[in-house]
Amino acid sequence: MKPRLFTPGPTPVPEETLLELAKPVGYHRSPEAKAILAEVSEDLKYVFQTANPVFTLTSSGTGGMEAAVASALAPGEKVILCTAGRWGERWRGILKAHGANVVAVEVPYGKAVTPDMVQAAVAQHPDARAVFATLSETSTGVGHDLEAFGKIVAKTDALLIVDGISGLGAMECRVDAWHIDVCVTGSQKALMLPPGLAFVSVSEKGWKKIDATPVRAFYFDLRRYRKSLAESDTPFTPANTLIKAQRVSLKQIRAEGIENLWARHAKIAAACRAGVKAMGLEVFAERPNNALTVITVPAGVDGSGTLKKLEKQYGFKLADGQDTLKGKIWRLSHMGYTDAFEVLGAVSALELVLLESGFKLDPGSGVAAFQKAYAGK
């Protein structure tokens, strides 16, 4: 049986990228290594749609998020936190560890924070130094309207600091045009690499705040990365084989074109949602994003058991809900190196397992609706 990875990180890695990882290891301070880092950094600017440098940290995405908090905030400073799920709560955890004064704009899981809420919060808290938001709230499948958030926050002195970990590269996100001051992503989502690298961009407005903030970190002090990257280098020994392999995946992204890539994800996501709905299931997110489809487990169906069957019988590995959502949702990623035919396969496998467990659906309804939507009919 072929194993198929549909978790919203890690995601499948292209074969050429995997082969790159098997090559002998080199010295990370050589001219060759610096040239590779420079090339990767340029390609990341393209993916981020920013003219500012993008820094490479060896850490999970959370490390990149902590670098943003530790570099940009002094203890006690007020921030607005937009939270719509587990990853909004990740911001809260980091902010709390760093002594921030958090004003939370919260919505229930499955809902999205709206631009109106952000507008009201910045009006009520003109002393907020930053607004923290999440591009793709992977725990619920919600996507946020960061373009609108950006317009609002740009008019204030606050920074817009975004967790773009599971959305960047899968859904439209224009860091500069949308006024995102600090944007964080990770290697193991739409960037088609194993986990291990985080990438962070900082705007001019962001640097002004960072440079005026006392140093409180070492490894996560973004100033160190700025200084090193000016010489195409990293401040600490990086996961250099991952960087070399990231180059290969980034070349694929450049070859496809970022707008084509967004369009591909949008088309697959729309087809997936159509297939899911045609099977009589519901999409959990009120404002679904194109990185993944989150499906509400229907009444009477064993959520976690269904996922186990999907993996055991057909090789499809989807992700369960986290924490309180465990057993209540299914999370199906279509990020990165996953095409329409593979997602069609996942819809097919889900149909089969649901039929076997006695759930009433018209066999073929899901895949037919997927196909129809994908064909644009």
Next chain:
Amino acid sequence: MKPRLFTPGPTPVPEETLLELAKPVGYHRSPEAKAILAEVSEDLKYVFQTANPVFTLTSSGTGGMEAAVASALAPGEKVILCTAGRWGERWRGILKAHGANVVAVEVPYGKAVTPDMVQAAVAQHPDARAVFATLSETSTGVGHDLEAFGKIVAKTDALLIVDGISGLGAMECRVDAWHIDVCVTGSQKALMLPPGLAFVSVSEKGWKKIDATPVRAFYFDLRRYRKSLAESDTPFTPANTLIKAQRVSLKQIRAEGIENLWARHAKIAAACRAGVKAMGLEVFAERPNNALTVITVPAGVDGSGTLKKLEKQYGFKLADGQDTLKGKIWRLSHMGYTDAFEVLGAVSALELVLLESGFKLDPGSGVAAFQKAYAGK
């Protein structure tokens, strides 16, 4: 020309480990992934010679060092810093960023901090909360007598916190028997993996201090790793392909046996030093360690130029000195997946390049002395 990596990190990675890195990526929260982490953690306990859990962080070694500082110290607390080079200074940089009150025990580059100095420092500063030390000071080739340091610090309330990044697995280091409270290492040295993972052990005494210290970090809060590892898990998405590959390299270490591994490194290091001296060169470190040999560039020889020639003409990549030692020393690693015959080759190549540049030496003197020492004659 065959490229040969002799830098003191990254070091060569076994072919079987590289191939593991090219395998498809899996989900990091699966039972299989947890079983792998559990196995790696067990094997790391063996390498560390500790009965305590060893935590896996996705970061460079410096990240592991910062986890020790951020978890174990509150701002303003007094610490004793033993520093004999750049990596001792790395501790200082992290300690400074975290507001520690640093009492430095310093020696010039090339010298070692002695147990007597540590004894005097703890006697003079009974209020010190920790002693920071370096197992292998890779910037100079010095090794520290941590067994003696441990005996001294164990009698106090202070913790012994050790950067074992470039020595652990290459030279004798018995974490529990030597009373090392926090020990940090990295994947890219004697553990035969590319860079990207840091490993940290904590003693019972260490946990007492950490649990009594306010939380000031998130990603580097060791408490989170303790909680997750109790369930064979990691608190954040780990570089799971590196962990899987680390398992392969750790199996090689277990198969060889840690004491045999220390003996192998000791034998190769002794032969290398004999070869170097027979060529009329000097070993830079007064107390050389077995992870690498650091050679003083002789008067009249272009240090950096010689390294460039070694790489360009013969494929041998050694490391230059760092900062003020650039051009003044050559650093030749014999850590990890490097055997006597390869180090012999490096000695041969160095002889050739020195002869070509007009340095006076008896051709064959270096390799003959290496061979004689290695044969135990």
